[in-house]
Amino acid sequence: MNTHARLVQDYEAGIGVTASRISPAPDPGSNLAATLPVWALAAGSVAALTAAANRMRTARGLHPVAHRLDPARITAAFSSERLLSIAGRGPTPFADLSGFFPTFDGWVRTHANYPHHRARLFATLGLPDSAPVDLLVAQMAMIRASDLEERAAAQGAIAVRVRTEEEWAASPEGQAAASGPLVAIDDRADRGETGLPAGATPLQPLRGLRVLDLTRVIAGPVATRALALLGAEVLRVDPPQLPEIPWQFADTCQGKRSTLVDLRTRGIDDLVAAADVLITGYRPGALERAGVRAAARPGLIHGRVSAWGEAGPWGERRGFDSIVQAASGISTIEGAPSVPGALPAQALDHASGYLLAAGVIDALVARAGDGVGRDVRVALARTASWLLDAPDRTPRHGKAAAPSPAQAVRHGQVVTAPPVLAEYPDYAWPAPAYGADRPAWPLPTH
Numbered sequence: 001m002n003t004h005a006r007l008v009q010d011y012e013a014g015i016g017v018t019a020s021r022i023s024p025a026p027d028p029g030s031n032l033a034a035t036l037p038v039w040a041l042a043a044g045s046v047a048a049l050t051a052a053a054n055r056m057r058t059a060r061g062l063h064p065v066a067h068r069l070d071p072a073r074i075t076a077a078f079s080s081e082r083l084l085s086i087a088g089r090g091p092t093p094f095a096d097l098s099g100f101f102p103t104f105d106g107w108v109r110t111h112a113n114y115p116h117h118r119a120r121l122f123a124t125l126g127l128p129d130s131a132p133v134d135l136l137v138a139q140m141a142m143i144r145a146s147d148l149e150e151r152a153a154a155q156g157a158i159a160v161r162v163r164t165e166e167e168w169a170a171s172p173e174g175q176a177a178a179s180g181p182l183v184a185i186d187d188r189a190d191r192g193e194t195g196l197p198a199g200a201t202p203l204q205p206l207r208g209l210r211v212l213d214l215t216r217v218i219a220g221p222v223a224t225r226a227l228a229l230l231g232a233e234v235l236r237v238d239p240p241q242l243p244e245i246p247w248q249f250a251d252t253c254q255g256k257r258s259t260l261v262d263l264r265t266r267g268i269d270d271l272v273a274a275a276d277v278l279i280t281g282y283r284p285g286a287l288e289r290a291g292v293r294a295a296a297r298p299g300l301i302h303g304r305v306s307a308w309g310e311a312g313p314w315g316e317r318r319g320f321d322s323i324v325q326a327a328s329g330i331s332t333i334e335g336a337p338s339v340p341g342a343l344p345a346q347a348l349d350h351a352s353g354y355l356l357a358a359g360v361i362d363a364l365v366a367r368a369g370d371g372v373g374r375d376v377r378v379a380l381a382r383t384a385s386w387l388l389d390a391p392d393r394t395p396r397h398g399k400a401a402a403p404s405p406a407q408a409v410r411h412g413q414v415v416t417a418p419p420v421l422a423e424y425p426d427y428a429w430p431a432p433a434y435g436a437d438r439p440a441w442p443l444p445t446h
Helices: 002-009 013-021 040-058 072-078 114-123 132-142 145-155 166-169 172-176 219-229 247-250 269-271 322-327 331-333 347-370 378-391
Strands: 100-102 107-109 157-159 184-191 208-212 232-239 257-260 277-280 301-306 370-380 409-411 414-416
Touching: 002 107, 002 247, 040 072, 040 347, 040 378, 072 347, 072 378, 100 132, 107 145, 107 322, 114 145, 145 157, 157 322, 166 172, 166 322, 166 331, 172 378, 184 347, 208 219, 219 232, 219 247, 219 277, 219 301, 219 347, 247 414, 257 301, 322 331, 322 347, 322 378, 331 378, 347 370, 370 378
Parallel strands: 208 232, 208 277, 232 257, 277 301, 301 370
Antiparallel strands: 100 107, 107 157, 184 370, 409 414
C-alpha cells in the first residue's frame, strides 16, 4: 500500500481529533445540534479537505495556507438548503412521498423526489402513478416494513425499513458498510503521465486540472464544487432525459460548467481522455454499462460515491442520505423507535463530499510522482458508521437553529451559502444555466 493510501485510512481517526481542537465558541454546532456529534463530522471532513489542499500546494512548490476553520461557514455550508432561496422562495427539500410512513409493524422511509423514483414507488404497490397519494400510504400501512423494503428494491424504488443501530450493526449490509477505510484509495494497473500542470496559485492549487463531473444530488456535487473552488476546471454532465431538480443544481453547481449528454446515444470517451479526474455518483457499474470507460485515460483518478459501498449485499441498491440515516439507526437515535427523526442537515452527504474531494486531491498528488491511475471511494453508509461510532453523544440538546442569513451570498435572485472555506468570500461564479455549455474541453471562460 502506498503512502497516500495509508494516509487516507487515517481520516477516520483524524476527523474526531481535528474537530476537537477547533474552538467551540460561539456554539459552533447550534444549527447542527443533534444527539450524534454532527459538528465533529462536519468540521473534521472540512479539515481533511484543507489538509489535502496543502499537500497539493507542497507538491506544486507553493507555501501551505493556514486555513481557518470557521464554525459559522461550516455549519452554514452543511445546512445550505436552509439558506438557499430563488426569487425569494426557499426550496422544498422533500417531496410529498419522501419521508417516514407507518407500516404494519414499524416504519419505512422513502425517497421520491425524482419523478421516476415516484413512479417506481407506486409500481411497488401495484398502483399507477396517477393514483391518490392517500391510497399509496394506506397500502404501505398494511405491509410489513421488511417486505416493503424488498419489494421496493426489486422495483428500483427507494424505501427502507427504519432500524435501530443494533439491528443495523448485526445485519450483513450493516457490517459491510462499517468495513474498510472511510476514504479508500486503490491503485489501478494503468499508468499515465507524471507531474502537474503549471500555473497554480496558493488559493488555486488545482489550477490546470480537469474534472469531469457525472454526479447528482449532494455528495458528488459537493466534492466537485470543492475541487472547482480550489481552481480545477469542472464540467458537469447530466442526462437530458432525467433533468436535475433546479434548486439542487443552484445549490451545488457553483464554479462549474454544465452540459447535457445522452449516454445512450453519445459516448464521452473524448471527454474522459482529456480529463484528469472523473467523479461518478451512480450505482456501482451503472456508468460502465452505459459505456463510460475510465480506461480511456490512463492514469485517470476516478472518484466514486455510493450509498451503501460497492461490496456487500446492498452494493447495487439505490440510496440517499435520508435513506441511509433510516436504515442505519440514526433516525431512531435522533427520534425514537415509535417516532423516527433525522439529523438537522444532510450531513452524511456533505461530509462524504468533502472527504471524497480530499481523497481525490491526495490521489492526484500521488499520480504526479508515479503516473498511476487510482480509484477513490466513499460511501454514505461508511460515513454513517463513523458517526455512529464517534464518542460524545448529546441526547439532551436544543433544537437546531436556522443558519444565519448573514452568512448568505446573493447573485441576482439567487441566495446561497458561501464556500465552506473561510479564505474564499464566494465561488468563482454562481451555478450556470443548466446544460448551457458544449460537451468539450477546454471550457469557456466566465
